[in-house]
């Protein structure tokens with residue numbers, strides 16, 4: 001990275017398939033204002049660029065540096081989006097150069113959105129004061145990133161950090177990636193809904209009486225004592241714990257940060273997870289690793305995106 005260190009305000013952008021989030025920061029990284037808009041993710045690359053520029057204008061002060069986290073595979077040398085399932089029109093788009101010229105030639109830094117969120121939590125959230133951290137974002141899918149000795153671990157081809165696709169159950173359920181038994185196929189929002197649908201085929205199950213199958217509804221039912229709903233969380237938690245243990249044993253990070261909507265299920269998910277990682281991880285690895293909840297919420301990505309400009 002090694003970006004210049006502008007003295008003026010910094011603009012952080014989190015460019016996702018659902019929303020464009022932006023925030024203005026001081027040159028020291030203090031967040032001063034935020035803006036958000038629906039992402040025109042299916043329209044055109046120009047429309048997506050326009051939404052980012054509109055957010056920048058809404059925040060007022062022209063930035064002295066721009067960091068943007070993009071949902072997709074990026075060519076960081078060329079400043080291009082290679083491919084983005086969530087923002088299809090951006091494939092091949094020279095986003096860095098187009099942003100730079102539209103914003104009067106300011107330096108622009110791009111990174112993958114999951115890595116941006118990991119850097120945000122690492123520098124300004126739950127991972128502060130750690131040297132190594134793994135972020136697991138437990139949402140509809142599972143994203144995340146690996147920070148080792150203060151740096152995002154990019155891997156040989158920039159493909160590292162796919163924590164949602166480590167296998168936790170050989171011959172387990174099919175995953176969105178084409179594999180089987182990935183963490184995402186066992187613990188994510190969509191995996192939970194899939195398992196709830198299967199349970200709801202038994203009309204005697206209380207799950208069948210829910211008005212909608214969402215993580216919140218399933219958590220409410222489990223907290224009310226329903227055995228079927230509790231079993232869903234128990235299974236998801238156990239799989240999460242195996243994934244956490246794998247990360248502890250492989251990387252021995254100082255902390256593992258859990259973010260995303262499912263993390264809000266609290267002990268429904270975390271108690272069985274803890275039992276699994278205490279059973280599965282080496283004592284030295286788990287004793288030196290704290291598992292924490294994320295603290296920046298949905299603003300982790302914008303904060304991480306400006307990190308290259310900060311000391």
Ligand SMILES: [Zn+2]
Nearest residue numbers: 165175177182
């Ligand atoms: Zn997968």
